[in-house]
Amino acid sequence: MERLRRHPELQAWLILAIPVIFLLIFFMAPLLIVFVYSFLERGKYGGVEWVFTLDNIRRVFDPLYFKTFLRSFYIAIVTTLITLGLGYPLAYFIAKSPPSRRNALVFALMIPFWTNFLIRTYAWVMLLRTHTGLINVTLMNWGIISKPLPLYGNDFAIILGLVYGWLPVMVLPIYAALERLDESLLEAARDLYASSGKAFWRVTWPLSIPGVVAGSMLVFIPSLGAFVTPAILGGGKSLMIGNIISNQFLGAHDWPFGSALSMVMMIAMLIATLIYFRWTKKSELAT
Amino acid sequence: MQRKHLLTLIVILLIAVMALAACGGGKATEAPKQEKPAATEAPKATEAPKPTEAPKATEAPKPTEAPKEESVKPADEIVVYNWSDYVAPEMYDMFTEQTGIKISEDNFSSNEDLLAKLQGGATGYSVIVPSDYTVYIMIEEGMLEELDHDNIPNLKNLDPEFTKLYYDPGNKYCVPYLWGTTGVGYNTELLENPPQSWEGIFKAKESDPWYGRMTLLDDVREVFSAALIYLGYDNNTKDEAQLEEAKQLLIDAKKGVAGYDTDNYEDLIGAGENLLAHGWNGDFLQAADEYGNIDYYIPEEGGTIWIDNMCIPKGVTPEEKLAAEMYINFVLDPKVGDMLGEYNYYATPNKAALEIADPEYKENPLVFPPEEIRAKLHFIKPLGEFESVYQRLWDEVKSAQ
Numbered sequence: 301m302e303r304l305r306r307h308p309e310l311q312a313w314l315i316l317a318i319p320v321i322f323l324l325i326f327f328m329a330p331l332l333i334v335f336v337y338s339f340l341e342r343g344k345y346g347g348v349e350w351v352f353t354l355d356n357i358r359r360v361f362d363p364l365y366f367k368t369f370l371r372s373f374y375i376a377i378v379t380t381l382i383t384l385g386l387g388y389p390l391a392y393f394i395a396k397s398p399p400s401r402r403n404a405l406v407f408a409l410m411i412p413f414w415t416n417f418l419i420r421t422y423a424w425v426m427l428l429r430t431h432t433g434l435i436n437v438t439l440m441n442w443g444i445i446s447k448p449l450p451l452y453g454n455d456f457a458i459i460l461g462l463v464y465g466w467l468p469v470m471v472l473p474i475y476a477a478l479e480r481l482d483e484s485l486l487e488a489a490r491d492l493y494a495s496s497g498k499a500f501w502r503v504t505w506p507l508s509i510p511g512v513v514a515g516s517m518l519v520f521i522p523s524l525g526a527f528v529t530p531a532i533l534g535g536g537k538s539l540m541i542g543n544i545i546s547n548q549f550l551g552a553h554d555w556p557f558g559s560a561l562s563m564v565m566m567i568a569m570l571i572a573t574l575i576y577f578r579w580t581k582k583s584e585l586a587t
Numbered sequence: 588m589q590r591k592h593l594l595t596l597i598v599i600l601l602i603a604v605m606a607l608a609a610c611g612g613g614k615a616t617e618a619p620k621q622e623k624p625a626a627t628e629a630p631k632a633t634e635a636p637k638p639t640e641a642p643k644a645t646e647a648p649k650p651t652e653a654p655k656e657e658s659v660k661p662a663d664e665i666v667v668y669n670w671s672d673y674v675a676p677e678m679y680d681m682f683t684e685q686t687g688i689k690i691s692e693d694n695f696s697s698n699e700d701l702l703a704k705l706q707g708g709a710t711g712y713s714v715i716v717p718s719d720y721t722v723y724i725m726i727e728e729g730m731l732e733e734l735d736h737d738n739i740p741n742l743k744n745l746d747p748e749f750t751k752l753y754y755d756p757g758n759k760y761c762v763p764y765l766w767g768t769t770g771v772g773y774n775t776e777l778l779e780n781p782p783q784s785w786e787g788i789f790k791a792k793e794s795d796p797w798y799g800r801m802t803l804l805d806d807v808r809e810v811f812s813a814a815l816i817y818l819g820y821d822n823n824t825k826d827e828a829q830l831e832e833a834k835q836l837l838i839d840a841k842k843g844v845a846g847y848d849t850d851n852y853e854d855l856i857g858a859g860e861n862l863l864a865h866g867w868n869g870d871f872l873q874a875a876d877e878y879g880n881i882d883y884y885i886p887e888e889g890g891t892i893w894i895d896n897m898c899i900p901k902g903v904t905p906e907e908k909l910a911a912e913m914y915i916n917f918v919l920d921p922k923v924g925d926m927l928g929e930y931n932y933y934a935t936p937n938k939a940a941l942e943i944a945d946p947e948y949k950e951n952p953l954v955f956p957p958e959e960i961r962a963k964l965h966f967i968k969p970l971g972e973f974e975s976v977y978q979r980l981w982d983e984v985k986s987a988q
Contacts, residue, residue, distance in 0.1 A: 342975075344727075344728075344971045345724045345727070345728055345969070346702065346703060347706060364979070364982060364983060364986060365982075368982075368986055371986075422851070425851075429855075429860050430799075430800075430860065431800065431859065431860050432859055432860040433860075453845055534846075535802075535845060535846025535848070536805045536846050536847035536848060536985070537841070537847065537985070538985065539982060543985075544982060547807075547981075547982070548978070550697065550699035550700065550703060551699060551807055551974070551981075552974050552977075552979075553699075553974060554975050554978070557975075
């Protein structure tokens with residue numbers, strides 16, 4: 301005990317040990333297994349044969365799967381942009397509300413998470429269905445449209461479902477950044493004759509960028525890997541990369557190829573993240 | 588001060604959100620980290636090859652098991668790993684009353700789920716309920732215990748037809764639970780004349796009322812079986828030209844398909860969203876009870892047949908195995924078998940149960956198809972590594988615009 305007190309470093313390591321061990325076991329080890337499996341041959345019905353091969357990696361670049369990668373990226377980017385467009389004003393509004401109301405608003409934002417995501421997604425199905433969905437039936441009854449709108453079983457429905465699901469995750473970090481913003485900086489800008497638009501652009505926006513980056517990542521990454529939303533709201537009629545990976549594990553019993561797809565996706569995600577960070581750093585400096 | 592509080596609040600909320608999102612969606616777990624699926628399955632996968640060698644070893648010293656049996660007492664509690672809503676409501680309580688053994692149930696949603704879970708090293712289950720082709724795989728992979736027929740005297744109640752199964756002749760590893768068919772269900776209020784041939788489905792015209800208002804199962808082997816049966820080929824074919832033809836048929840049919848669905852299709856028929864759907868007979872018949880407007884048939888070219896089975900996975904203790912065999916014996920009781928079949932609208936393989944069953948159930952041609960239709964029903968058989976070829980063709984169908 302005495303020794304511990306005299307060596308603050310040792311203390312720090314002891315405190316760190318638990319999370320570090322936790323991460324090593326539950327984060328690094330599975331990742332390593334996925335990595336190793338990517339280079340092995342498949343077992344007949346799942347599992348692996350311990351024979352080295354590069355075949356799985358080669359198969360990832362099959363045009364069919366590559367196309368699906370691009371499509372998934374496209375859907376994830378569109379989802380991120382829309383959640384950003386909706387989430388930023390919302391976060392701004394909450395941050396500028398009187399402090400007494402802020403907690404209640406943040407709380408309200410979290411309420412959807414009390415219900416299982418799968419159930420909420422099925423609720424969207426009830427709203428969006430082509431012939432018996434609430435939206436189409438209502439619009440038809442009011443005579444606003446004569447033919448049902450194609451709201452379900454397409455990319456529109458997938459993106460809608462993803463935006464709905466991840467919006468709160470975009471709002472929270474932006475709100476955290478805006479809430480911390482020092483009002484006196486804006487006063488200073490106004491004292492220096494900045495219009496309110498300019499003050500926002502030169503002061504508020506740059507200071508909120510860390511929140512925007514965090515929010516975008518939190519939305520982009522799960523959207524890219526989504527597989528429940530495309531299966532349910534997309535009517536199962538189109539594939540995202542998450543569907544292909546899950547099909548390899550469950551349908552084709554091909555664990556190594558599923559692992560290879562996961563690896564390549566993670567690397568692609570990492571590259572995209574790095575580019576994004578670079579880009580935001582630059583624009584942060586520029587403003 | 589207040590700011591600091593708020594920040595911590597947000598951090599905590601965020602963590603809660605991520606945790607909720609992770610455990611919330613069941614299958615929705617996917618998103619944050621792709622290594623997840625591998626994480627649960629992988630660590631033990633290195634052990635997976637071992638069980639394959641095991642069965643040969645356990646097969647030989649069978650006689651040693653018999654004397655031990657005397658001293659073994661059944662476990663107090665067993666876990667049945669089953670499809671959801673796939674028992675009669677009173678069944679478990681009845682078993683506990685009779686034997687004092689408690690039962691709890693856990694559920695899986697597909698054979699693939701079940702297989703991956705067990706391959707990943709999940710233990711604690713004493714009875715599992717896989718379908719025919721999955722039993723075949725599990726036997727081949729050495730994942731199942733051999734049944735001690737001395738503990739299952741009710742096996743005599745089984746229809747002899749179900750003792751000659753391609754995947755387990757002589758019921759060495761499993762006992763059939765219920766069986767059913769895959770065909771077409773439709774909304775009787777909105778559709779008077781459903782297409783009697785698969786042609787009406789795969790080559791639907793825009794003028795057909797069901798064009799754009801039908802679903803196919805989101806299951807590679809079921810959909811390819813339907814297409815191959817329509818084309819007059821073996822539904823377990825490994826002929827790539829035939830498969831290519833089936834793929835093209837499915838791609839051309841896609842425009843007329845509202846979606847690929849295995850979970851919700853019968854409700855969409857009942858609600859009138861879709862007019863017809865490719866699916867399992869019991870699902871349609873249960874939904875017909877609820878909505879009153881659903882009928883089911885097998886198109887003239889034929890369909891698929893499947894059998895779900897009770898098996899005991901490797902890794903159970905002798906006590907659990909005995910309790911599990913007692914449970915299997917209990918299900919084979921005529922009264923219990925009848926209850927189970929009538930409640931679920933699936934066919935029972937229990938001949939003694941049929942003798943006491945309600946005529947309305949045992950004479951229902953949708954549950955027990957007549958001989959001329961039975962002749963047109965085919966099993967989906969496991970194809971080993973060739974399943975990757977099916978999966979790739981299916982991915983092509985799915986990503987076609």
